[in-house]
Amino acid sequence: xxxxxxxxxxxxxxxxxxxxxxxxxxxxxxxxxxxxxxxxxxxxxxxxxxxxxxxxxxxxxxxxxxxxxxxxxxxxxxxxxxxxxxxxxxxxxxxxxxxxxxxxxxxxxxxxxxxxxxxxxxxxxxxxxxxxxxxxxxxxxxxxxxxxxxxxxxxxxxxxxxxxxxxxxxxxxxxxxxxxxxxxxxxxxxxxxxxxxxxxxxxxxxxxxxxxxxxxxxxxxxxxxxxxxxxxxxxxxxxxxxxxxxxxxxxxxxxxxxxxxxxxxxxxxxxxxxxxxxxxxxxxxxxxxxxxxxxxxxxxxxxxxxxxxxxxxxxxxxxxxxxxxxxxx
Amino acid sequence: xxxxxxxxxxxxxxxxxxxxxxxxxxxxxxxxxxxxxxxxxxxxxxxxxxxxxxxxxxxxxxxxxxxxxxxxxxxxxxxxxxxxxxxxxxxxxxxxxxxxxxxxxxxxxxxxxxxxxxxxxxxxxxxxxxxxxxxxxxxxxxxxxxxxxxxxxxxxxxxxxxxxxxxxxxxxxxxxxxxxxxxxxxxxxxxxxxxxxxxxxxxxxxxxxxxxxxxxxxxxxxxxxxxxxxxxxxxxxxxxxxxxxxxxxxxxxxxxxxxxxxxxxxxxxxxxxxxxxxxxxxxxxxxxxxxxxxxxxxxxxxxxxxxxxxxxxxxxxxxxxxxxxxxxx
Numbered sequence: 003x004x005x006x007x008x009x010x011x012x013x014x015x016x017x018x019x020x021x022x023x024x025x026x027x028x029x030x031x032x033x034x035x036x037x038x039x040x041x042x043x044x045x046x047x048x049x050x051x052x053x054x055x056x057x058x059x060x061x062x063x064x065x066x067x068x069x070x071x072x073x074x075x076x077x078x079x080x081x082x083x084x085x086x087x088x089x090x091x092x093x094x095x096x097x098x099x100x101x102x103x104x105x106x107x108x109x110x111x112x113x114x115x116x117x118x119x120x121x122x123x124x125x126x127x128x129x130x131x132x133x134x135x136x137x138x139x140x141x142x143x144x145x146x147x148x149x150x151x152x153x154x155x156x157x158x159x160x161x162x163x164x165x166x167x168x169x170x171x172x173x174x175x176x177x178x179x180x181x182x183x184x185x186x187x188x189x190x191x192x193x194x195x196x197x198x199x200x201x202x203x204x205x206x207x208x209x210x211x212x213x214x215x216x217x218x219x220x221x222x223x224x225x226x227x228x229x230x231x232x233x234x235x236x237x238x239x240x241x242x243x244x245x246x247x248x249x250x251x252x253x254x255x256x257x258x259x260x261x262x263x264x265x266x267x268x269x270x271x272x273x274x275x276x277x278x279x280x281x282x283x284x285x286x287x288x289x290x291x292x293x294x295x296x297x298x299x300x301x302x303x304x305x306x307x308x309x310x311x312x313x314x315x316x317x318x319x320x321x322x323x324x325x326x327x328x329x330x331x
Numbered sequence: 332x333x334x335x336x337x338x339x340x341x342x343x344x345x346x347x348x349x350x351x352x353x354x355x356x357x358x359x360x361x362x363x364x365x366x367x368x369x370x371x372x373x374x375x376x377x378x379x380x381x382x383x384x385x386x387x388x389x390x391x392x393x394x395x396x397x398x399x400x401x402x403x404x405x406x407x408x409x410x411x412x413x414x415x416x417x418x419x420x421x422x423x424x425x426x427x428x429x430x431x432x433x434x435x436x437x438x439x440x441x442x443x444x445x446x447x448x449x450x451x452x453x454x455x456x457x458x459x460x461x462x463x464x465x466x467x468x469x470x471x472x473x474x475x476x477x478x479x480x481x482x483x484x485x486x487x488x489x490x491x492x493x494x495x496x497x498x499x500x501x502x503x504x505x506x507x508x509x510x511x512x513x514x515x516x517x518x519x520x521x522x523x524x525x526x527x528x529x530x531x532x533x534x535x536x537x538x539x540x541x542x543x544x545x546x547x548x549x550x551x552x553x554x555x556x557x558x559x560x561x562x563x564x565x566x567x568x569x570x571x572x573x574x575x576x577x578x579x580x581x582x583x584x585x586x587x588x589x590x591x592x593x594x595x596x597x598x599x600x601x602x603x604x605x606x607x608x609x610x611x612x613x614x615x616x617x618x619x620x621x622x623x624x625x626x627x628x629x630x631x632x633x634x635x636x637x638x639x640x641x642x643x644x645x646x647x648x649x650x651x652x653x654x655x656x657x658x659x660x
Contacts, residue, residue, distance in 0.1 A: 053593065060593045061563065221588055234390065240596075243589040254583040259550055260572040262600040264382065264389045267569075269598040271591040 005102035042077035045098035125325035134162035146171035154219030156183035300324030334431035374427035454654035463491035475500035483548030485512035629653030
């Protein structure tokens with residue numbers, strides 16, 4: 003069985019370029035006893051993949067040069083010698099960035115395509131949704147009437163975090179990087195206020211706000227502005243700092259750090275993979291919210307594995323609204 | 332009754348200078364019914380007073396120009412028409428920066444000079460000691476065998492925080508600003524390692540360390556180095572950022588902020604005055620530790636109220652070992 007895959011050709015310096023990736027064709031072989039073959043239909047590109055391309059040991063080992071990349075994907079079983087899977091089954095795996103994958107079943111999860119579109123396992127009902135859920139609820143701990151600021155609010159995580167905050171009775175402010183995104187989160191998702199950070203610096207946009215919770219996907223000037231606008235005892239959900247991932251050298255970070263002391267701020271970094279204990283609660287709540295139209299989601303598709311690097315680069319440059327996905331089939 | 336007091340003459344720009352303070356002589360009058368007169372023997376200068384000199388509303392209102400400064404002091408009652416106090420009583424009050432104070436008793440606390448030297452109410456058994464205690468134990472939550480890094484470790488708070496960490500079975504590293512301070516914390520207080528940050532940048536000194544807890548009194552490059560050396564899930568006790576208090580304009584803060592996310596760090600700012608609920612536990616434990624020689628303390632004295640501004644400026648420049656105090660009597 004032939005398959006195409008994307009490999010890391012070089013470690014990116016700053017913003018990744020096409021040359022940092024290479025497309026290769028491989029023979030994935032036939033499934034041995036206990037194995038299955040998956041044809042991926044949709045794969046995910048996510049911001050966390052960028053730091054993994056650096057040669058830095060983090061919570062996961064870095065991607066290796068010359069090796070295929072990896073990430074979330076959904077697809078169908080095309081051959082199975084594994085007792086748990088039959089041909090035609092929809093499955094989620096971490097075997098993205100390739101068209102066909104051979105697997106012994108580790109990290110594979112069966113999906114019910116009648117319960118929800120399989121793509122949602124990569125977004126609102128998957129890792130980004132769980133990230134928003136545990137970050138906002140367990141670290142942000144929003145109370146009714148709180149003011150919650152979400153940066154990257156038109157992204158896969160931010161758009162969900164903001165809507166959960168609305169469900170909890172909060173006033174929600176979002177930042178995003180285009181008028182279209184701002185209109186989407188304000189007019190369709192029900193954010194109370196939204197601004198285009200490319201037009202209005204966060205510090206200016208938050209001038210009259212008093213924040214109880216900041217859900218940080220961006221870092222940098224957004225974090226600085228949120229520290230400045232925070233109420234005493236505010237909680238900062240440190241989910242990501244996408245503004246910093248492509249920065250080659252050091253650069254000034256928040257310059258008002260002493261306010262962390264005087265305002266008694268909590269900043270808590272977290273990684274969703276530590277929080278599998280919350281997956282059941284999340285799945286129960288989010289399935290209901292999506293079904294009832296209380297949480298809405300959007301997907302941006304790029305077609306073809308050969309364009310996966312472009313999708314990823316586009317994600318880092320904010321070209322997606324909602325979840326960025328690559329359609330492979 | 333005549334008294335001399337120190338007033339804020341101007342808001343300091345950067346490092347305070349003599350001209351930012353003025354010495355004034357006033358008549359404090361006689362105590363009315365329900366009042367007492369206190370002659371301060373020792374007053375405290377503390378780092379938190381510097382941000383209070385800026386015109387910024389923080390957790391306490393800023394000091395006002397032309398008004399006497401305020402802060403912790405211990406002294407003796409010289410006249411009393413208050414039922415709770417008699418002439419000769421030793422008392423703690425927040426009426427420092429003046430020789431004699433008239434009071435209706437608010438914020439005044441009687442001291443037992445036989446139980447502990449009155450000066451300790453300004454240091455190891457007072458606000459700095461409680462700060463170290465709640466910061467380290469309640470936020471840092473050190474476990475036996477943890478590695479704890481304390482910056483400003485020869486100061487009133489840091490020296491106590493480090494010793495409590497030793498009592499809890501931790502490996503303790505301290506930074507301080509002179510060879511004499513380094514020798515004191517390492518050879519007399521029992522820190523496992525110590526370095527002079529003026530000789531060795533914190534990043535270099537911590538190169539081979541893996542921190543579970545960082546007790547931050549300094550901010551800036553110390554905070555950046557601690558973020559770099561932190562283990563996953565490390566706790567950062569954000570007690571103060573003295574390196575930043577005299578900085579006029581913005582300046583690069585930690586440049587490795589994304590590690591807060593990937594390492595799942597907790598940064599928690601706190602203010603000791605929120606934690607009066609822990610005063611009883613603190614006083615019980617610390618009294619015992621000091622009595623048994625398990626926690627040691629040191630005081631640096633400057634004489635005369637006219638030299639209180641110099642003592643304060645010296646404190647910000649690290650001229651003290653242990654608690655900086657001004658002897659008034």
